[in-house]
Amino acid sequence: MRLSPSLSIDRAQLLADLDRLSLIGRAPDGGMTRRALSREDAEARSYVMERMRAAGLDVRHDEVGNVRARRRGRCKAPDGPCVMTGSHLDSVPSGGKLDGPLGVVGALAAIEALDRAGVHTDKPIEIAIFVGEEGSRFPRGTIGSAAMSGHVAVEAILALQDPDGIVYRDALATYGDRGVPLPGCAEKGSIDSFVELHVEQGGVLEASGVPIGVVTAIAGLVQRRVAFLGDANHAGATPMNLRHDALLAAADWCLSVERAAQVVGGGAVGTVGKLEVSPGGKNIIPGRVDAICDLRAPQPLLLSAIDELVLAALRASAAPRGVEFEQVLLQRVEPGPMDERPMRAVEAAAAACGLLAQRMPSGAIHDALHLAEACPSTMIFVPSIGGKSHCPTEATDPQHLMQGCEVLAHTLAILAG
Numbered sequence: 164m165r166l167s168p169s170l171s172i173d174r175a176q177l178l179a180d181l182d183r184l185s186l187i188g189r190a191p192d193g194g195m196t197r198r199a200l201s202r203e204d205a206e207a208r209s210y211v212m213e214r215m216r217a218a219g220l221d222v223r224h225d226e227v228g229n230v231r232a233r234r235r236g237r238c239k240a241p242d243g244p245c246v247m248t249g250s251h252l253d254s255v256p257s258g259g260k261l262d263g264p265l266g267v268v269g270a271l272a273a274i275e276a277l278d279r280a281g282v283h284t285d286k287p288i289e290i291a292i293f294v295g296e297e298g299s300r301f302p303r304g305t306i307g308s309a310a311m312s313g314h315v316a317v318e319a320i321l322a323l324q325d326p327d328g329i330v331y332r333d334a335l336a337t338y339g340d341r342g343v344p345l346p347g348c349a350e351k352g353s354i355d356s357f358v359e360l361h362v363e364q365g366g367v368l369e370a371s372g373v374p375i376g377v378v379t380a381i382a383g384l385v386q387r388r389v390a391f392l393g394d395a396n397h398a399g400a401t402p403m404n405l406r407h408d409a410l411l412a413a414a415d416w417c418l419s420v421e422r423a424a425q426v427v428g429g430g431a432v433g434t435v436g437k438l439e440v441s442p443g444g445k446n447i448i449p450g451r452v453d454a455i456c457d458l459r460a461p462q463p464l465l466l467s468a469i470d471e472l473v474l475a476a477l478r479a480s481a482a483p484r485g486v487e488f489e490q491v492l493l494q495r496v497e498p499g500p501m502d503e504r505p506m507r508a509v510e511a512a513a514a515a516c517g518l519l520a521q522r523m524p525s526g527a528i529h530d531a532l533h534l535a536e537a538c539p540s541t542m543i544f545v546p547s548i549g550g551k552s553h554c555p556t557e558a559t560d561p562q563h564l565m566q567g568c569e570v571l572a573h574t575l576a577i578l579a580g
């Protein structure tokens with residue numbers, strides 16, 4: 164298969180798609196909030212599905228709500244194992260416009276560039292829109308890719324419940340899918356390889372001045388929900404030595420999460436991003452605090468080490484204040500390596516585009532981590548300005564967006580043969 168040097172990305176269409184998606188679920192501060200299977204998520208997804216159909220793709224959905232859009236034309240074996248790309252459209256609360264959407268509409272831009280260049284391939288190319296990557300509604304994230312790769316059983320996904328008690332299966336019914344779904348778990352061997360285009364969400368590429376990152380491994384994650392159970396009481400009439408202040412116990416524990424990451428080191432990080440104080444009166448000693456901690460590390464042993472320190476710190480923070488606690492594991496995802504074959508394809512593609520590329524690990528978790536359990540996978544990173552992400556100021560130079568799509572197009576052509 165000869166690659167046409169005139170493989171070019173339609174810049175105007177790419178930026179228009181990203182801008183159009185950025186209006187869905189947008190708040191006045193410019194942050195995007197699109198929770199899994201929400202009206203906003205469904206609206207973003209249907210916009211992209213329309214664009215996919217207009218591009219001539221065969222657009223299907225599967226049992227858990229993933230979209231699978233296949234380029235059946237211009238390939239020798241349209242029903243054979245596919246080269247898959249794609250990402251997600253759901254977001255964190257008040258997130259950025261690129262985390263996820265770049266990997267979806269960038270893949271569409273890449274396929275349209277291959278079509279314009281008349282590129283034929285042996286294998287079909289398929290774009291996936293994975294549902295619920297961010298975990299901002301249901302207890303776990305990377306939902307669609309966990310089902311597709313067989314990491315989590317489809318039935319277990321369908322039984323997930325959100326904090327309002329809405330069951331995934333029922334939420335899915337309102338998502339707009341019609342017709343017979345594809346199996347939620349992809350048949351073994353049906354995906355030849357997977358490459359996800361994504362913003363780096365860190366500052367490594369910006370610091371090195373290299374436009375393309377080739378992801379070698381993805382960090383693992385532990386998320387735990389913790390409840391500190393103290394004693395609500397009068398903020399004025401209760402002496403300090405008689406208090407069971409749930410917030411002070413939680414605050415002490417949050418600092419222990421930070422200390423645990425510093426002690427373990429080796430790239431381990433710890434965050435408490437969600438904290439709810441109740442009853443929440445300004446003149447009431449907090450009786451209860453609900454928190455979620457998010458721990459990451461590039462190796463399983465480091466992940467276990469930080470998790471154990473954080474668990475041990477619960478008692479040390481609560482007991483001296485006469486505060487009880489409860490905790491439950493929300494999810495543990497093991498770190499995982501990417502694969503040489505797709506990594507080499509990305510490096511060859513970057514060279515064909517005359518671009519420098521550097522190998523690097525991902526501290527953020529992505530759908531590619533689960534796809535790597537089903538097929539050889541990797542990711543293409545493009546620089547994040549200021550290393551910022553998961554916030555309204557998430558941004559990437561349009562030139563870098565274009566270069567990421569161009570490298571993706573060449574990578575898909577190389578892998579699809």
Ligand code: HGY
Pocket residue numbers: 296297298304526527528529
């Ligand atoms: O949390 C993550 O690393 C990803 O953005 N869901």
Ligand code: MN
Pocket residue numbers: 255262297553
């Ligand atoms: Mn994210």
Ligand code: MN
Pocket residue numbers: 251262263296361529
């Ligand atoms: Mn993402």
